[in-house]
Amino acid sequence: MQLEKSSRLKELVHTCSKEELIWINGYINGLLYETPTSVSKVSILYGTETGNSKSLALNFSTEAKKKGLRVKLIGLDQYKLQDLYKETHAFIIISTHGEGDPPDAAKAFMNFLGQDNLSLPQLQYSVLALGDTAYPLFCKAGEDVDALLEKAGAKRMSATVKCDVDYEQSANDWFTKIMDSMQPATQAEAATTPVVASAKSHERKYYNGIIHTNINLNDIGSTKKTFHIEIGTEETVDYLCGDSLALKPVNEYSIVQKIIELTGADANKTISLPKATGSIKDLLSNNLNILYLSNSTIKKYAAIVQKDIPPTRVDLLDLLQQFPVNNSTQFEEILGILLPMAPRLYSIASSPAAHEQEIHLTVALDTFETETGEQTGNCSRYLGELAVKKSIQFYIHKNNAFKLPPANAAMIMIGPGTGIAPFRAFLAERDYTGASGKNWLFMGERNFSSDFLYQTEIQQYQKTNMLHKISLAFSRDQSAKIYVQHRMLEQAVELFKWIEQGAYLYIAGAKHTMSVDVEQVLLQIIQEQSKITNEEAILYLQKMKQEKRYQKDVY
Amino acid sequence: MSETKNLSPVERIKTKSDGLRGSLKESLDEPITGALYDDDQTLIKFHGLYQQDDRDRREERSLKKLEWLYSYMVRLRLPGGFLLPKQWEGLHEISNQYSTGVIKVTTRQTVQLHGIIKSHIKPSLQQFDLLKLDAIAACGDVNRNVICSAHPKQSALHETIFAYADKISTLALPKTNAYYEIWLDKEKIGSSETEKDPLYQDRYLPRKFKIAIAIPPNNDSDIFANDIGLIAIIKDNQLKGFNIAAGGGLSSTHGNSNTYARLATMLGFVATEEQLLKAVYEIITIQRDYGNRGDRKLARLKYTIDTMGVDAFKKELAIRCGFELAEAAPYEFTERKDYYGWHQNHEGKWYYTLFIENGRITDTETTALKTACYEVAKTGKANYRFTCNQNLILADILPENKAIIEAILVQYGVITHTNDASAIRKNSMACVAFNTCPLALAEAQRYLPTLIGKIEPILTKYELLSEEITIRMTGCPNGCGRSPLAEIGLIGTAYGYYNLHIGGDRNGERLNKEYKQHLNETQILEALDHLFSNYAKARNPAETFGNFVTRLNLV
Ligand code: HEM
Numbered sequence A: 001m002q003l004e005k006s007s008r009l010k011e012l013v014h015t016c017s018k019e020e021l022i023w024i025n026g027y028i029n030g031l032l033y034e035t036p037t038s039v040s041k042v043s044i045l046y047g048t049e050t051g052n053s054k055s056l057a058l059n060f061s062t063e064a065k066k067k068g069l070r071v072k073l074i075g076l077d078q079y080k081l082q083d084l085y086k087e088t089h090a091f092i093i094i095s096t097h098g099e100g101d102p103p104d105a106a107k108a109f110m111n112f113l114g115q116d117n118l119s120l121p122q123l124q125y126s127v128l129a130l131g132d133t134a135y136p137l138f139c140k141a142g143e144d145v146d147a148l149l150e151k152a153g154a155k156r157m158s159a160t161v162k163c164d165v166d167y168e169q170s171a172n173d174w175f176t177k178i179m180d181s182m183q184p185a186t187q188a189e190a191a192t193t194p195v196v197a198s199a200k201s202h203e204r205k206y207y208n209g210i211i212h213t214n215i216n217l218n219d220i221g222s223t224k225k226t227f228h229i230e231i232g233t234e235e236t237v238d239y240l241c242g243d244s245l246a247l248k249p250v251n252e253y254s255i256v257q258k259i260i261e262l263t264g265a266d267a268n269k270t271i272s273l274p275k276a277t278g279s280i281k282d283l284l285s286n287n288l289n290i291l292y293l294s295n296s297t298i299k300k301y302a303a304i305v306q307k308d309i310p311p312t313r314v315d316l317l318d319l320l321q322q323f324p325v326n327n328s329t330q331f332e333e334i335l336g337i338l339l340p341m342a343p344r345l346y347s348i349a350s351s352p353a354a355h356e357q358e359i360h361l362t363v364a365l366d367t368f369e370t371e372t373g374e375q376t377g378n379c380s381r382y383l384g385e386l387a388v389k390k391s392i393q394f395y396i397h398k399n400n401a402f403k404l405p406p407a408n409a410a411m412i413m414i415g416p417g418t419g420i421a422p423f424r425a426f427l428a429e430r431d432y433t434g435a436s437g438k439n440w441l442f443m444g445e446r447n448f449s450s451d452f453l454y455q456t457e458i459q460q461y462q463k464t465n466m467l468h469k470i471s472l473a474f475s476r477d478q479s480a481k482i483y484v485q486h487r488m489l490e491q492a493v494e495l496f497k498w499i500e501q502g503a504y505l506y507i508a509g510a511k512h513t514m515s516v517d518v519e520q521v522l523l524q525i526i527q528e529q530s531k532i533t534n535e536e537a538i539l540y541l542q543k544m545k546q547e548k549r550y551q552k553d554v555y
Numbered sequence B: 001m002s003e004t005k006n007l008s009p010v011e012r013i014k015t016k017s018d019g020l021r022g023s024l025k026e027s028l029d030e031p032i033t034g035a036l037y038d039d040d041q042t043l044i045k046f047h048g049l050y051q052q053d054d055r056d057r058r059e060e061r062s063l064k065k066l067e068w069l070y071s072y073m074v075r076l077r078l079p080g081g082f083l084l085p086k087q088w089e090g091l092h093e094i095s096n097q098y099s100t101g102v103i104k105v106t107t108r109q110t111v112q113l114h115g116i117i118k119s120h121i122k123p124s125l126q127q128f129d130l131l132k133l134d135a136i137a138a139c140g141d142v143n144r145n146v147i148c149s150a151h152p153k154q155s156a157l158h159e160t161i162f163a164y165a166d167k168i169s170t171l172a173l174p175k176t177n178a179y180y181e182i183w184l185d186k187e188k189i190g191s192s193e194t195e196k197d198p199l200y201q202d203r204y205l206p207r208k209f210k211i212a213i214a215i216p217p218n219n220d221s222d223i224f225a226n227d228i229g230l231i232a233i234i235k236d237n238q239l240k241g242f243n244i245a246a247g248g249g250l251s252s253t254h255g256n257s258n259t260y261a262r263l264a265t266m267l268g269f270v271a272t273e274e275q276l277l278k279a280v281y282e283i284i285t286i287q288r289d290y291g292n293r294g295d296r297k298l299a300r301l302k303y304t305i306d307t308m309g310v311d312a313f314k315k316e317l318a319i320r321c322g323f324e325l326a327e328a329a330p331y332e333f334t335e336r337k338d339y340y341g342w343h344q345n346h347e348g349k350w351y352y353t354l355f356i357e358n359g360r361i362t363d364t365e366t367t368a369l370k371t372a373c374y375e376v377a378k379t380g381k382a383n384y385r386f387t388c389n390q391n392l393i394l395a396d397i398l399p400e401n402k403a404i405i406e407a408i409l410v411q412y413g414v415i416t417h418t419n420d421a422s423a424i425r426k427n428s429m430a431c432v433a434f435n436t437c438p439l440a441l442a443e444a445q446r447y448l449p450t451l452i453g454k455i456e457p458i459l460t461k462y463e464l465l466s467e468e469i470t471i472r473m474t475g476c477p478n479g480c481g482r483s484p485l486a487e488i489g490l491i492g493t494a495y496g497y498y499n500l501h502i503g504g505d506r507n508g509e510r511l512n513k514e515y516k517q518h519l520n521e522t523q524i525l526e527a528l529d530h531l532f533s534n535y536a537k538a539r540n541p542a543e544t545f546g547n548f549v550t551r552l553n554l555v
């Protein structure tokens, strides 16, 4: 810059108040980035200790959505760090604590940013730093984020704004400026995952997935285990909210090993069975059901080994130990009577639009009493033990009878336990696409403190006015058991009003006895509220079913 | 009133709270979170409650998509720190039913229960109410629990002086009935008319306010750390009146040089009860009117006095009182401690002072402290009195009952526990810090016992183990464990690191000073080894450690 110009600038700057400087800064920025860039999706990330950054982030998210942008709003403690490589526009709101430290919730994020070879050339960002000028290291964490992102090659959209304890005004200015520099992409540009018409051929399409995340959602002290599993795929999976994922469990390797040792079979010998061909080891691992055998299988086993065997459901290994086979040939005969491993279906908990290239599941570890003690379900155990980076094969089971309503229709979701899964997908999809219909969620579990599945996500939906009503039933927090149907009864007037006004009603989760009880209560409410007979109420519900306003995904 | 910016957000919350009611009822009923709405989190402090969360569980719960594990601490209002045996029984039972089970004796002669979840707050407070106990104004920007020298051995006038703690407490109690409505489900009795509060108006105080009474020669209540410190002046076994000191407070903020620990300034003497109550009242009104309401870090009375100047403050006080304080009467403190073990008072009643490390009453493998206290309560033969050093006195035991109590104490290992603790351990104090204090930078009560275990061998090495050296640790510079008033103060700076302060006197009349910054355990032990070695070699006869390091100008 010419010396003269620069001294004139300095002179001007000298006479300005802070507010004026901020204005000038914005003005010049405006000149530089005149035309708003068109953007389809932004991410608002917050790192908070005492909640200030979070409440700002929630407000900003609502604003950005009003503007027609698609927004991913998430706390840095829950942010999947690998996602940074995919972000194009990220706005980070972060406070400083301790002595210039980031909030605890943001430490992992900071460490990730601090990696030597981090490269984020695709990313445009801006940082809002919260702090307190009474501390010597004012807004240090925010400054650090900015510096590290710059070092990683990300492009700063606008300068970091540092806020003192009265942060509202500067924070709003920061965000307004960002919003002004962007405009929502048109539909064509926004190119979300295309909704491909379901595969025409009847051939089943198998996908390969990699486990990205596998966490037990229940906290210490819970009597349950519920796994939240995120499966990443290379190809875009063709599915819609409401569909299920089908997969076959793999039998525990140690059991297969024991069976082979016990029978002296040749693990690598290829065998042809009516439904599958493969090595004995592979068949035992992947294709055959070897646990909790059916009575008819046990009968056939008894016939082969010519023993009297009581009809108690047990595992193959138990049988082999108590009623051994004569030789490996007889064992191969046994293989022929085993039922093929049946695929298990799980309601998908993710939205193809909001959770790009990922499928999420909510899997409760299935425990049941048998005559030989407590057992866990083979598939839920298998899924629960799947470590991150493991690969699995699956296919999509379409469920056209469980689909989102029109965008402007109200929706009532009743999903206690893992019944929450498809509704998590519904909410994510509606949130992401900005569907205007109202949403009411009924959910339940055992204890509030340890079993509130997806609590923080649901809180966020409530705070951003995505979820208009939520009714919770924690059965074991008080002496009397409370379930979702009790909450429905408490809300009978309002519930019926929603239904009368055209709401779509969904039930997901356990068929017995939940869905039966819920339906009973539903009929009771319809009957009492509209003062009709039970038969008329049944007709009312049938009509709703025909209009697709009553849908169930129960198992 | 200095460069007060705008009012701090807390001021707005107070004035618009409708007599501390806020939206507490709605907050309590909100089922989606274990927390209260933001503003209500401030208001519950005035009801003796503090929202906390288990910081140990934060990270994992975030991954599980669960909110932080919120719970509440309740602190009772117990002027002079006194409970009847029936009340102790009730406290014991409530602690088992609703809290973590630990009864925490605080440094201000009351008890706290931690870990009460939101839905259990009301049942707990209702049970306390049946015991005629409440938590009104135990926290918040009001006058807190008034404390008083605990041990009746101090003087035959003990009962008389104790009564003043109660009178002052009543004088400075907020007038609102909100507590009864919200927690005890009483009808709304208050209206803004009947609840007119001439002392607190609708703004309450700018900050917490603390009052303590000491009976020389023991300064066990650490009066110079309080906003108002009262010294009972006794001559010829007659209570002549009180010296009044004001403007004490220990907290500071790392790196904020406008904040500092300060001892109370001696203002003068009053001879009558009427004058005493008037002077105390008007000191509070000056603080109400002149205190800094813009910056909570600079809002305590100590800053108000320093901003006004001591003379101007005295002048204002004289105007408001309508009389001037007389010249302070001579007094002498020679100690600041609890008298462990058995003592008999002038009436022949017996008192047993139990050593309770960091005030935590719970059963351990060696000492069933909590069970012992409960068993004693069930006999109905002892009252309970808390000391200002987080210990407990079993009080007012008739000579014929002493053996019964003694037998219980022996049975549960309490007597051995009290006798065996080293002098430094008995003179130690630590604040709550992790895992519940949101401000903690480092551990305190969970760690100090271990650290002392490593200091004891060093003292033994230099034959100093019987020295009554005071050591106090706090997890941050707020000084809840009064660390600035110890011969050795350890003040947390970051996890595992402490500033080492030395040079306080033994009676609480001189603050310690920073000796070394940011030490880890090894460095702390090295520094103390070095200091103790010098002390053992070069001390004068009977010279305390704090006086020694001060004489040598080590700080
Ligand atoms: C665990 C939650 C606690 C929190 C968040 C907390 C918070 C604070 C804060 C912010 C201060 C500084 C106030 C100022 O500006 O002067 C302070 C000082 C203090 N608190 Fe606490 N405190 C806690 C527990 C306790 C307990 C259990 C006690 C014992 C009864 C206590 C007694 C004190 C004392 C003695 C001081 C310092 C002396 C003074 O300046 O008055 N605090 N606390």
Ligand SMILES: Cc1cc2nc3c(=O)[nH]c(=O)nc-3n(C[C@H](O)[C@H](O)[C@H](O)COP(=O)(O)O)c2cc1C
Binding pocket: A047, A048, A049, A050, A051, A052, A053, A054, A094, A095, A096, A097, A098, A099, A100, A101, A103, A130, A131, A132, A133, A135, A136, A137, A138, A139, A140, A165, A167, B439
């Ligand atoms: C214990 C503590 C330490 C803090 N340290 C700093 C600091 O070093 N630098 C700073 O700029 N602000 C500091 N602050 C101020 C916070 O950053 C500020 O209050 C911010 O608004 C909090 O935002 P949050 O609620 O999103 O965490 C500190 C606050 C607390 C309570």
Ligand code: SF4
Binding pocket: B431, B432, B433, B434, B437, B438, B439, B440, B441, B444, B474, B475, B476, B477, B478, B479, B480, B481
């Ligand atoms: S001194 Fe600090 S860490 Fe300790 S209890 Fe007080 S505020 Fe918490």
